[in-house]
Structure formats: structure tokens, C-alpha cells
Amino acid sequence: xxKVTQAQTEISVVEKEDVTLDCVYETRDTTxxxxxxxxxxxxxxxxxxxxxxxxxxxxxxxxxxxxxxKSTSSFNFTITASQVVDSAVYFCALSDPHSxxxxxxxxxxxxxxxxxxxxx
Amino acid sequence: xxxxxxxxxxxxxxxxxxxxLRCVPISNHLYFYWYRQILGQKVExxxxxxxxxxxxxxxxxxxxxxxxxxxxxxxxxxIRSTKLEDSAMYFCASSPKGQGIYNEQFxxxxxxxxxx
Numbered sequence: 001x002x003k004v005t006q007a008q009t010e011i012s013v014v015e016k017e018d019v020t021l022d023c024v025y026e027t028r029d030t031t032x033x034x035x036x037x038x039x040x041x042x043x044x045x046x047x048x049x050x051x052x053x054x055x056x057x058x059x060x061x062x063x064x065x066x067x068x069x070k071s072t073s074s075f076n077f078t079i080t081a082s083q084v085v086d087s088a089v090y091f092c093a094l095s096d097p098h099s100x101x102x103x104x105x106x107x108x109x110x111x112x113x114x115x116x117x118x119x120x
Numbered sequence: 121x122x123x124x125x126x127x128x129x130x131x132x133x134x135x136x137x138x139x140x141l142r143c144v145p146i147s148n149h150l151y152f153y154w155y156r157q158i159l160g161q162k163v164e165x166x167x168x169x170x171x172x173x174x175x176x177x178x179x180x181x182x183x184x185x186x187x188x189x190x191x192x193x194x195x196x197x198x199i200r201s202t203k204l205e206d207s208a209m210y211f212c213a214s215s216p217k218g219q220g221i222y223n224e225q226f227x228x229x230x231x232x233x234x235x236x
Contacts (some may be wrong), residue, residue, distance in 0.1 A: 035224065037227075042229075043209060043229065043230050043232075044227065044228075044229040044230060045163070045211060045227035045230075046227075047224045047225075047226065047227075050224050091162070091163060093163075096165075107153060107165040107168055107176060107178075108155075108163075108165065108225060109165070110162045110163040110164070111162060112161070112162040113162055
């Protein structure tokens with residue numbers, strides 16, 4: 001069955017520290033997509049990144065970077081030089097391939113989230 | 121930048137009452153979704169909607185729930201007879217038509233439903 005595991009429930013760091021949020025997924029499909037969303041204290045869900053299963057290149061966007069490793073079914077997220085504004089709950093999500101759209105626009109399966117607190 | 125909007129931001133209701141949560145997806149999007157998040161827990165899929173009909177629904181989406189696109193802009197979630205355990209944040213999301221790729225879902229700000 002499709003599943004996303006975020007083993008870290010809460011992480012607390014001091015500003016300027018680097019922090020890595022772990023995400024491990026399970027899927028029986030060969031084509032799938034992985035996502036990270038940020039949920040700040042205000043509650044909305046903010047899209048951060050999408051990665052498809054054929055693209056294992058790591059990605060960097062400013063202070064954010066993502067490490068996708070199919071061999072270990074992991075899609076980890078690193079924030080470099082963390083800031084107080086990074087404090088939020090971060091969700092990893094997997095596209096459900098067995099949808100009526102043939103895997104192209106199915107629903108998302110979310111992990112339980114990791115609450116990141118960055119202290120000044 | 122276009123965004124998904126939801127109203128109301130917070131709804132308080134008595135157990136057994138009907139509630140309708142409203143969403144306006146991004147105008148050129150074709151796929152619509154409802155998710156819910158019980159306080160402190162993960163986001164869970166409820167239902168997806170495409171071409172004026174339900175495409176998929178989870179086991180949470182029982183006969184008490186229904187969705188509708190009454191006009192060209194709104195997308196609603198109705199809970200017929202609310203229960204205490206329906207208290208949660210409800211997120212609407214929309215997505216444009218994919219062309220062999222999976223487009224990200226754009227989420228609204230959510231409606232916090234409190235059932236007393």
C-alpha cells in the first residue's frame with residue numbers, strides 16, 4: 001500500500017543551524033510524484049516542490065534543498081541556515097497512482113508532518 | 121497570482137446540523153479536491169471531482185458527505201448531519217489539466233469546522 005512516513009514528529013533548532021527533515025515512502029508503482037508542503041502557524045498549505053520518480057537529481061532553491069534517493073525510497077528536505085520564519089509543520093506527500101486519471105492527477109497521500117521550531 | 125479561496129474561514133455548528141463549506145478554485149483548473157486535517161494530525165484525502173462528477177473518494181467520505189459544483193466557479197462540500205468527529209480543518213484544492221505529468225495541487229487557506 002502507498003504510505004509516507006515522517007519519523008521526526010518535532011525538531012527544534014537554533015537560528016542559522018542546518019536541519020534535515022526525513023521522508024520515506026512506499027509505493028508499488030514505478031511512476032509517482034513526491035511533494036513537500038509547508039504549513040505555517042496560520043494554517044494554509046504552501047507548495048514547495050514536486051519531484052517525479054524518473055528524476056533523481058537533487059534540487060536546490062535558495063536555502064532549501066531536496067535529496068531524492070529511489071534506492072532507499074527517501075525524499076529528504078534540508079533547510080540551510082534556518083530562520084525563525086521557517087518555523088512550521090512540513091508535510092511530505094506522495095501521489096496515489098491508482099486513480100481514475102491513470103496516475104496523472106490522483107489524490108495525495110500525506111505523511112504525518114514534522115513540526116520545525118526555529119528559535120532565535 | 122490566482123489562488124483558491126474558501127469560505128467561511130471558521131464555522132461553528134451544533135452536532136446534527138448540516139454545513140456547507142464553499143470553495144472557489146482557480147478559474148482554469150479542472151480537477152478539484154477536498155481534504156481534511158483533524159487538529160494536530162495529517163492531511164487526509166476525502167474526494168476528488170472532475171468533469172462534474174466524483175472521480176475518487178476515500179472511506180472517510182461516507183453518505184453524510186456530498187460535493188457539488190453548482191455553477192462555473194464554486195465547489196462545495198456538504199456534511200448532512202455533523203458529528204463531533206467532523207471537527208477539523210477542511211482544505212479545498214484545485215489542479216490544472218495534466219499533460220502526462222502530475223501538476224501540483226493548489227490549496228485554499230482552509231475552513232476550520234468546529235462541531236459542538
